[in-house]
Amino acid sequence: MSLRTLLATCTLAVLAACASMAPPPAKSMDGALVGSANAMTLYTFDKDGGGKSMCNGPCATNWPPLMASADAAASGEWSIITRDDGSKQWAYKGKPLYFWVKDAKPGDRTGDGFNKVWHTATP
Numbered sequence: 001m002s003l004r005t006l007l008a009t010c011t012l013a014v015l016a017a018c019a020s021m022a023p024p025p026a027k028s029m030d031g032a033l034v035g036s037a038n039a040m041t042l043y044t045f046d047k048d049g050g051g052k053s054m055c056n057g058p059c060a061t062n063w064p065p066l067m068a069s070a071d072a073a074a075s076g077e078w079s080i081i082t083r084d085d086g087s088k089q090w091a092y093k094g095k096p097l098y099f100w101v102k103d104a105k106p107g108d109r110t111g112d113g114f115n116k117v118w119h120t121a122t123p
Contacts, residue, residue: 033121039106044095046117063098065089
């Protein structure tokens, strides 16, 4: 193996290891999943299913999806679904995740039980 091939192989291995160490898009706080960036409560929607979000249009205005970047990679219980508009959304244990616009600060869970179909996401 040439030095160039060896360096390329090592570089790819390091990049793959770094990608697998990327922080998850959410974390557990007080028994709920919250966004890693803002610590706001995340929710699931009973009408979602089969790896598809049923919350689009005006629904997604009130329940903003936990969006995934184009280069995000699924890992373990975290997956990525494609929304109707082609954008990517994080899902945990197969359930797409959303924020609720009426939660004003970290720790708020005002969307839990909303219309009996929205629930606080739990780890």
